[in-house]
Ligand code: SF4
C-alpha cells in the first residue's frame with residue numbers, strides 16, 4: 568500500500584472527492600506531524616477505512632458522537648421535567664421536545680442514535696449553536712451525495728435502519744424504505760392513540 572502524507576491545507580479539501588473514491592483504495596493517508604486538528608485527523612482515519620460499509624458506519628458514529636458532545640456539554644435544549652426550553656416558553660402541554668411523535672422515545676430520552684434527528688434543531692438552537700448544523704460537520708463531506716441527503720432526512724428511525732439506508736447504493740430503494748417506515752409509524756401511533764382513548 569502506498570502512503571500519502573497530508574498536511575492541513577486547501578489542496579486536500581479541493582481533492583477530497585478523489586481521495587474518497589476508489590482511485591485511492593490502495594493509498595494510506597498519513598498526517599504530517601504538525602496536524603493536531605481533531606476533525607482533520609478523524610477525516611484521515613475515515614479515508615484509511617477502505618471497506619465501504621465500515622467507513623460509512625465510522626462516519627455515522629463519529630458525527631453522532633460529535634453532536635452529542637456539544638448537546639450534552641452545552642445542554643442545548645435545556646430540558647426540565649421532560650420539556651425543552653421552547654415548550655416551557657410556549658407553556659403548552661407538550662413534552663419530549665421534537666421527539667413527540669416517535670416510537671423510540673422514552674422517559675430517559677431517545678433509545679437509539681438517529682443522526683437526522685440530532686442534526687434537526689429549531690431556529691433558536693441553530694442561532695445559538697451553529698456548530699450543530701450538518702454543513703459545519705466536515706466528516707459528513709466524506710459521504711456520497713446520496714448519503715448526505717439520507718443522513719439529513721432519515722428521521723424517527725433506529726440507527727440500524729438508517730445504516731441499512733446508507734449502505735444501499737440506490738437512493739430510490741432507500742427512499743422507499745424510509746417511506747414505508749413513516750407509514751408504519753403513523754399507523755402504529757394512530758392505533759396506540761385509539762387504544763388509549
Ligand atoms: S430543537 Fe428546539 S424545539 Fe426541538 S427539543 Fe430542542 S429546543 Fe425544543
Ligand code: SF4
Nearest residue numbers: 666669671672677684
Ligand atoms: S429517533 Fe429521533 S424522534 Fe425518535 S426518539 Fe430518537 S431523537 Fe427522538
